[in-house]
Every structure is written in C-alpha cells, then in structure tokens.
Amino acid sequence: MIKFKVVLIPKYILTISSGKPEELMTVDIVFSRKKVAKITKEKIEYEDVLYVPGSTLKGVLRTSACRVASILGYTCCNEVEPSRIETKHRNMNKICHVCELFGYPGGPKSLIRVGDGEIEKEYVDYTTRLAVDDAMGVGRDGALFTSETIVGNGSITFPIWILRDDIWIQRLILMSLVELVYNGIGRGSGIGLKIVEARGFDRKDEIVSQLLDLLERGVEF
Secondary structure (H helix, E strand, O other): OEEEEEEEEEOOOEEOOOOOHHHOOOOOEOOEEEEEEEEOOOOEEEEEEEEEOHHHHHHHHHHHHHHHHHHHOOOOOOOOOHHHHHHHHHHHOOOOHHHHHHOOOOOOOOOEEEOOEEEOHHHEEEEEEEEEEOOOOEEEEEEEEEEEEEOOOOOEEEEEEEOOOOHHHHHHHHHHHHHHHHHOOOEEOOEEEEEEEEEOOOOOOHHHHHHHHHHHHOEEO
C-alpha cells in the first residue's frame, strides 16, 4: 500500500464551496464543518473542525488523470455516464487505466482513498465579492456574496492511500497531482501543492522518482 499526504497551499486566497450556508447565517459560501472530540484528563470537549471532503479532491484528481493519461501512454475512456463507460470499455476490449484506478459505478472499486482535508482554522477569513455573469463575463449589478476563504499561509492537508503499487498507478497519480496545480481546485488565485510523508513509492523507477522529488519540493503555478 502507498500512503502520503497532499498539502494544498493557496497563493493568495482560496474558496471551496462544500458546506451548508445555514451553518453561518451571514456567509453565502462556506467550508464543511464537523465536530471532533478532544479528550483531556478531566473531560471530553468537542470542537468545530473546518474541512474539505476527500471526495472533492478525488474528483478533481480523476479529471486531471484523464488529461495526462495519454501523455504517459495510458488509456482513458473520457466518459462519466456508467452505460457509456461500459460501452467504451467493450470497444477498447479492456477497462481503461483511469477507471481501473478511480473505479466507476457498476465496475471495479476504486484503488484510491482520499481522506477529508483539514483546514488550519486560524487562516480562514471572510471575503465579499461581486458575482460575475458567466455568460457575459462581467459583474452583476448589486450581486454581492460573502465566502469563507483560506488566506495568508493557510493550507489544506489530505491523507491519501493507494491500495496497489503498480508502477503505472504511481506514475499516473503523481502526474495527475502535478497537473492539478495548473488547472486548480475551487475558486481562487491558484495553488501550490506538495507531498509529505510519502511511503511505498518505487523510487527506482525514473519517472516516479523525478515526479516524487518535484512534488516533495513543492509545485506552484
């Protein structure tokens, strides 16, 4: 099994809408929250922890994997609807590499597990912006919204586990992480990304070694 953590570092500010706005009545876009027990000798206390669901990062990683698979010589069906995935795989006479790694409804289970990404609470602030009309590319008059954002030196850390250690899997997930930096996640001004506490990668493979070294140093766009 391969284990590592991915640290996302906003360059300026970052917003990822994953929570329910009613949790903070005056804020329109919020992070998810959960209660975590903090045990002391005297009592158990519960505190709010802000987080981004692991499924959010996993979904973005899958999209990144679709973009880079062919660069590495691997296959991707480029489908999301289950019946179309099955049809494409039949035409290919095999399950594509991306679906084998990430799984799909009615098919093999995913080989990758992504835990929730905890947010450093002290770096969360509120930002008010003007909503933009996506079709026209201009601001909408009077359409202001407030969002929770990560600012300053804040970060989000996601634990990741990969259940098999095939070289192609290692290459594909590492290249997908590099690609993620350039296409981003959430709303913001770009991210930096680095891997920490990596275990189980085969550094004897030249491509794995180069990508892992790059990600351990940190990549930003």
